[in-house]
Amino acid sequence: MIKALTERYGTLFEDALLEEIDQVGLYKEIPEGSTLMEIGEYIKSMPLLVSGVIKILREDGHGDELLLYFLENGDTCAMTLTCCLGHTKSEIRAIAETDAALIMVPVQKMEEWLSKYKSWRNFVLQSYHNRLNELLETVDSIAFLKMDERLLKYLNKKAKVNKDHNIYSTHQEIAYELHTSRVVISRLLKKLENMDKITLNRNHITILNL
Numbered sequence: 367m368i369k370a371l372t373e374r375y376g377t378l379f380e381d382a383l384l385e386e387i388d389q390v391g392l393y394k395e396i397p398e399g400s401t402l403m404e405i406g407e408y409i410k411s412m413p414l415l416v417s418g419v420i421k422i423l424r425e426d427g428h429g430d431e432l433l434l435y436f437l438e439n440g441d442t443c444a445m446t447l448t449c450c451l452g453h454t455k456s457e458i459r460a461i462a463e464t465d466a467a468l469i470m471v472p473v474q475k476m477e478e479w480l481s482k483y484k485s486w487r488n489f490v491l492q493s494y495h496n497r498l499n500e501l502l503e504t505v506d507s508i509a510f511l512k513m514d515e516r517l518l519k520y521l522n523k524k525a526k527v528n529k530d531h532n533i534y535s536t537h538q539e540i541a542y543e544l545h546t547s548r549v550v551i552s553r554l555l556k557k558l559e560n561m562d563k564i565t566l567n568r569n570h571i572t573i574l575n576l
Contacts, residue, residue, distance in 0.1 A: 403460035418466025433543035435500035444497035
């Protein structure tokens with residue numbers, strides 16, 4: 367585990383902190399599509415993402431989902447931090463967008479390291495800042511962009527985090543994550559294809575000029 371830690375976090379954390387994470391952290395490999403965190407669960411550890419992509423979703427009272435943001439290599443989730451430190455239930459769902467590797471850090475150590483290691487404190491604060499900006503970007507998209515603009519932005523982001531011009535999501539899956547209907551998504555995807563923004567294939571969508 368220390369090799370994965372050093373490669374991903376060696377430039378961020380002190381050697382002593384890396385050694386502590388190696389001692390107390392739990393290394394986990396998560397297959398694509400697996401749920402890492404569920405709404406209503408108490409969170410006892412915080413994930414450090416070593417590789418892969420995790421998507422963070424919110425759910426309304428009717429069970430419909432909305433994609434909040436993606437976590438990539440070297441990231442952690444601000445909402446997880448808040449739940450861990452506040453000992454409250456999770457208000458988000460975390461699902462592996464791709465195969466992922468994580469190091470789970472016990473909540474007790476998180477609090478201890480905030481005062482013990484400057485690099486950990488800076489990492490936590492920067493993580494809050496990054497996730498807040500992403501949440502504001504999501505709110506702005508919902509408030510100010512038309513659905514076709516939101517859809518194209520979503521597709522581009524999904525392609526970038528997966529490092530693949532091809533997106534293997536169904537129209538229904540995209541509709542869930544954008545909190546709309548499959549009919550709307552299908553109609554707008556066809557519109558984007560007519561605008562030469564994407565190509566619709568039998569089982570995937572290809573982004574043009576990413």
